[in-house]
Amino acid sequence: MTEMSYDKPLPAMEGLSKEFYDWCRQGELRFQRCKCCGTFRHVPREICAQCTSFDWEWVRSSGKGTIFTWTVVARALHPAFGDAAPYAPVVVEMEEGVRVLTQMVDCPPEELKIGMPVQVNFKAVTADVTLPYFRRA
Amino acid sequence: MLKDKACIVGIGDTPVCRKPGSGLSEMGIQLKAAVAALADAGLKASQIDGIMPFPNLGKAEAFAANLGCTNLRFAATLNMGGAAPTASIRAAAMAVATGVADYVMVPAGWNGFSGARVRETSVNDPDAIPGARIARDYYMPFGLTAPPQWYALMARRHMHEYGTTHEQLGAVALAMRKHAQLNPTALMHGKPLTMADYLASPMIADPYRLLDCCVETDGAAAFIVTSVERARDLKQKPIYIMGAAAGQPYPADEITNRPEFHRTGLTNAAPEAFRMAGITPVDADFAQIYDCFTFEVIQQLEEAGFCKRGEGGAFVENGGIELGGRLPVNTHGGLLSHAHTLGIGHVVEAVRQLRGEAGERQVKGAEIGVVTGWGDFGDGSIAILRR
Numbered sequence: 001m002t003e004m005s006y007d008k009p010l011p012a013m014e015g016l017s018k019e020f021y022d023w024c025r026q027g028e029l030r031f032q033r034c035k036c037c038g039t040f041r042h043v044p045r046e047i048c049a050q051c052t053s054f055d056w057e058w059v060r061s062s063g064k065g066t067i068f069t070w071t072v073v074a075r076a077l078h079p080a081f082g083d084a085a086p087y088a089p090v091v092v093e094m095e096e097g098v099r100v101l102t103q104m105v106d107c108p109p110e111e112l113k114i115g116m117p118v119q120v121n122f123k124a125v126t127a128d129v130t131l132p133y134f135r136r137a
Numbered sequence: 138m139l140k141d142k143a144c145i146v147g148i149g150d151t152p153v154c155r156k157p158g159s160g161l162s163e164m165g166i167q168l169k170a171a172v173a174a175l176a177d178a179g180l181k182a183s184q185i186d187g188i189m190p191f192p193n194l195g196k197a198e199a200f201a202a203n204l205g206c207t208n209l210r211f212a213a214t215l216n217m218g219g220a221a222p223t224a225s226i227r228a229a230a231m232a233v234a235t236g237v238a239d240y241v242m243v244p245a246g247w248n249g250f251s252g253a254r255v256r257e258t259s260v261n262d263p264d265a266i267p268g269a270r271i272a273r274d275y276y277m278p279f280g281l282t283a284p285p286q287w288y289a290l291m292a293r294r295h296m297h298e299y300g301t302t303h304e305q306l307g308a309v310a311l312a313m314r315k316h317a318q319l320n321p322t323a324l325m326h327g328k329p330l331t332m333a334d335y336l337a338s339p340m341i342a343d344p345y346r347l348l349d350c351c352v353e354t355d356g357a358a359a360f361i362v363t364s365v366e367r368a369r370d371l372k373q374k375p376i377y378i379m380g381a382a383a384g385q386p387y388p389a390d391e392i393t394n395r396p397e398f399h400r401t402g403l404t405n406a407a408p409e410a411f412r413m414a415g416i417t418p419v420d421a422d423f424a425q426i427y428d429c430f431t432f433e434v435i436q437q438l439e440e441a442g443f444c445k446r447g448e449g450g451a452f453v454e455n456g457g458i459e460l461g462g463r464l465p466v467n468t469h470g471g472l473l474s475h476a477h478t479l480g481i482g483h484v485v486e487a488v489r490q491l492r493g494e495a496g497e498r499q500v501k502g503a504e505i506g507v508v509t510g511w512g513d514f515g516d517g518s519i520a521i522l523r524r
């Protein structure tokens with residue numbers, strides 16, 4: 001898909017957000033992990049909220065998790081998603097403990113279930129931006 | 138200790154409408170409410186020396202210049218979305234109790250129907266709310282773009298963990314609508330609702346149907362806070378601020394990674410407010426609970442301690458939150474059936490109830506009332522008021 005045809009909101013691609021999505025573009029889901037206490041975190045933050053350490057690294061996730069909660073948007077409230085409805089924003093709880101807001105690529109809304117095992121499934125939506133969608137594991 | 142140091146001494150509100158729109162500017166409609174509050178209190182604008190505007194809906198300087206507040210010395214805005222007006226009760230009480238200001242005006246209002254619609258504006262501006270940049274980078278690309286969708290995630294998880302049902306969400310919508318039938322100023326006055334109507338309304342963001350969502354509205358209200366000493370000389374019977382608190386969920390700017398998913402700002406604020414007031418939730422004669430969506434009423438009843446977490450669904454069933462029930466909630470009809478005036482309408486209604494001015498919907502013998510506010514990703518505020 002080209003940049004011209006993709007009309008949905010994109011991340012700003014600046015700072016830590018750009019680093020997160022740059023890993024996605026390379027086909028890797030990575031989360032920050034504190035080098036001092038080992039705690040994973042998402043969304044990206046400057047320091048560790050467990051121990052205030054500034055030292056951290058991007059650590060590759062297993063890409064596996066389970067559905068924590070979801071909603072089905074039956075009526076889009078943003079013009080760019082008008083044609084997409086019904087669609088389902090889903091929160092996935094990763095094996096690393098962090099949660100990610102995403103969508104499923106292969107699960108019709110009526111089959112969504114809390115606890116369903118899922119696996120990251122990247123989707124390049126523009127030349128610069130790849131989003132971490134998920135599929136059934 | 139802030140207990141009984143300050144009072145609400147004036148309230149004002151405008152008519153609320155959808156079509157054709159207020160015909161006033163966003164500042165104008167709020168000034169209309171502010172002027173009404175001054176008249177209600179028997180105060181001159183020049184006596185107002187503190188102003189606490191709602192986030193992004195006008196600056197204190199502009200209110201002061203328009204009204205003729207020649208001695209503005211306390212101006213503050215609490216960045217808590219719909220929790221701001223009720224949170225401002227505490228901040229205003231702090232200001233007047235310490236002599237930082239004598240009379241604090243809290244206005245809020247907008248052209249929420251004819252002007253900018255809340256569903257379109259909340260996160261398009263990266264500075265609109267504290268979490269807007271996170272929403273832009275991590276939620277909006279996946280189509281999570283508006284408040285009913287954010288909170289639907291909480292409602293769905295609650296249904297999974299506690300068995301909360303669609304019919305229980307509907308019971309909230311029905312209670313608000315029932316109260317609106319007793320309030321001639323409510324948008325939904327004259328439009329009664331049945332459970333069948335509710336269940337037949339179209340899905341917006343599962344589990345939220347259209348009738349789980351509040352009504353985008355043009356409208357404004359304002360109230361005035363002063364010290365107990367000054368309140369004695371004014372026109373109205375003062376309404377005392379027994380307890381007040383505000384709080385944030387953790388993290389406040391991100392909705393998915395909360396260690397306790399249903400813990401909100403109110404979870405911390407409510408016990409503090411009840412302790413300050415020296416009462417417990419069962420002592421309240423009514424509650425005005427910020428009802429942007431039906432589930433938020435259930436969630437706040439739980440987090441405020443009116444019932445245990447997980448028991449809110451049962452609490453609202455069988456008329457539990459209707460007039461005559463164990464805790465009448467949103468006696469004016471709330472955001473769901475009166476109007477979405479950003480939560481300040483809940484404060485105004487609480488004052489009317491405690492003054493005994495609520496007409497057909499009056500809670501008989503009401504002495505103590507609770508007001509809550511909810512904003513952004515779950516910011517919370519609470520005030521406990523008495524006559």
Ligand SMILES: [Zn+2]
Nearest residue numbers: 034037048051
């Ligand atoms: Zn750490």
